[in-house]
Amino acid sequence: MNKFKIFSVAFMASVSFGNAQDIAQARKAIDGEQYENAKSMLKSILKASPIDGRANFLLGNVYLIQSETDSAKIAYDKGLAGTDGAKLNYVGLGVIDLDKGNTVGAEANFALAIKDAKKKDVEGLIAIGRAYTYSTKPNFKKAIEVLNKAKEINPNDANVQLALGDAYNSDKNQNDAYVAYRNAFQIDPTLLRAKMQLGVLLKGAKSYDEAIKALNEVIAINPNYGPVYREMAETYYKWGRNKPSKSEEYMQTAIKYYEKYLSLTDQSLHSRMRHADFLVLVKDYKALEIEANKMIEMDKVNPRIFRYLGYSAYENGNAEVAIKSLESFIANPNNKVISKDYLYLGTAKFKKGxxxxxxxxxxxxYDSGMADIKKAVEMEPSIIEELNEVGKKIFTLKLFKEAAAIFEIGTTDPEFKNYVEDNIYYGLSVYYANNKKDVIPDAAALQKADLAFEKVTVASPTYLDGYFYRGRTNSLMGNDPMTIKYYEEYVAKVAEKGPEEMAKPTVLKRIIESYNTIAASYANTDKVKAAEYFNKTLTLDPTNSYATESLKLLK
Incomplete structure (x- = not known):
């Protein structure tokens, strides 16, 4: 969705294209993100006037927004032979070069675009600035440099200020972006995108209530301006992510605003795909499956639909369809595969297996699914944070060995948000996988589990169960000194919390286990100490049969 949002304004026209009403309407459709309508208008213009350079440029821009690079290039090439605005098409060709990593070719095309430009003409500079901002391989500093040249020529051009605001915002310079957007709207109060972007900046600063207020001001000016509803949807989505108590309410509000946005755009396949992307974000998989099937009716061959089918089928319980859909999507060399595709494929294989x-x-x-998950992590390490839920589902099924391999991935970096919890679950998974009658304890794995619990006690000293499970883990390894050490630490730290804490049934049970295990660890080396700890157990639980019988054996 973020990528779409950026590209949707990537090549808005920079100045008025004369008095041509039809071109003005096409520009309005592009700004309103009604791309199919815009294409239809521009094709009509070109049918009547095939040499209209600006119409070809705009048409090429729309194709680029929709990731149809070949069609965009055809439009730009035709536009070069045109009359009015022909040189702008060099900028379009330059963007294609930038996207391919051909910086030299791009700069050559940009130079041709502004060669012999009139002294006060900033149109080409704005287009070049936007090209550097919105290329798939952007150069924000270069964009700002070019757009500042345009600003020097005409500081009162609203589109210069808007483009500069976008470049600063992309470069994470929110202060200068704010000034540029504010200037753009002051110069031209009809430029709603500039005012909308002021709200977007507030959203980026996590001032969600202020962002909503600012976006509502845009709606008050023009309730039919579609893009503002998309921004409202994303703002409520992010607000819900940051405020768990309101998450469900805000997600539903976000969906309603996105539906409103769709109603103000053309209901094309591209619009539906944007809708599907948003449904993935808000995790509305029932609606996603419905949308995916509607898209299949419109286009049975578009490969991206298989991604949505895969995601929704998995979430709705159909692992077989999920695997088939995602494998079809990934196998297509023309598709841009992302880490989430492999994550879903891997977890679908777990579910099927x-x-x-x-x-x-x-x-x-399971092994095939783990290979897919490792691919996902290689592509985007941050996706590790999503593995926590996957591991928990498998842990709940008591498939501890399998769960351990998943949690282990998240135990490596303290920066991961689930770092402590992943270490806890990893340690628990390894312990329970080895604490079975028919399993010979894996000493190497248990040592790693012990290290995981150590990480937990360092990162979260108040998590006392970390000490308790270090005792259990070392006991399973037969390491008596460390068993004694960690069980004693557990009991001591519980005691620091006072009698109320010690009297809690679960805690009391664990203290008794600690005393009994410490006593058993001393039994072969120090019978006096062993008896001391068995007696501590009997003080808390006079009927404890293990302590009673063990004391008899010690005598």
Whole structure:
């Protein structure tokens, strides 16, 4: 969605294209993100006047927004042979060069675009500035440099200020972006995108209530300006993500605003795909599956639809369809595969491999799924934060060995938001996987689990169970000195919290386990100490049979 939002304004016309009403309407449609309508208008213009350079330039821009690069190039090439605005098409060709990483070719085309330009003409400079801002391989500093040249020529050009605001915003310079957007709207109060961007800046600063207020001001001016509803949707979505108590309410509000946005754009396949992207964000997978099937009716071959089918099928419980859809999507070399595609594919294989009783998972599907998840992490390390929920689902099924491999991925970097929890679950998974009658304890794995619990106690000293499970883990390894050390630390830290804490049933049970295990660890080396700890158990639980029988054996 962010990528769409950026590209949707990537090449808005920079100045008035004469008095041509039809061109003005096409520009208005582009700004309103009604791209199919804009294409239809521009094609009509070009049918009547094939040599209209600006119409070709705008048409090429719309094709680029929709990721149809070949069609964009055809439009730009035709535009070069045109009359009015022909040189702008060099900028379009330059963007294609930038996207391919051909900086030299891009700069050559940009130079041709402004060669012999009139002294006060900033149109070409604005287009070049936008090209550097919105290329898939952007150069924000260069964009700002070019646009400042345009500003020197005409500081009162609203589109110069708008383009400069976009470049500053992309370069994370919110202060200068604010000034530029404010100037743009003051110069031209009809330039609603500039005013809308002031609200977008507030959203970026997480001032969500102020952002909503600013965006509502745009709606008050023109309730039919579609893009503002998309921004409202994204603002409520992000607000919900940052305010869990209101998350469900704000997600529903976000969906309503996005539906309103769609109603003000053309209901094209591209619009539906943008809608699908948003449904993924708000995790409305029932609606996503409906939307994906509507898109199939419109276009049975567009490969991106398989992504949406894969995501929604997985979330709605159909692992078979999810795997088939995502494998079809990933196998297409023309698709831009993202890490989330591999994450969903991997987890779908886990789901398919789960036995009917939920007690085991097919090892072939599990290994294949783990390979997909590792690909996802290689592509985008931050996706590790999404593995936590995947691991928990498998942990809940008591598939501890399989869960451990997933949680281990998130235990490496303290910057990950689930770092502490992933270490806890990793340690628990390894412990429970090895604490079975028919399993020979894996010492190497248990040492890693012990290290994970150590990380937890360092990062979160108040999590006392970290000490308790270090005791359990070392006991399973047969490391008596460390077993004694960590169980004693657990009991001591619980005691620091006072009698109320110690009297809690779960805590009391763990203290008794700690005393008994410490006593057993001393049994072969120090019978006096062993008896001391068994007696501590009996003080808390006089009927404890393990302590009673063990004391008899010690004698």
């Amino acid at each position: 789960l036995s009917a009783d939920g007690l085991s998972i097919d090892p072939v599907l």
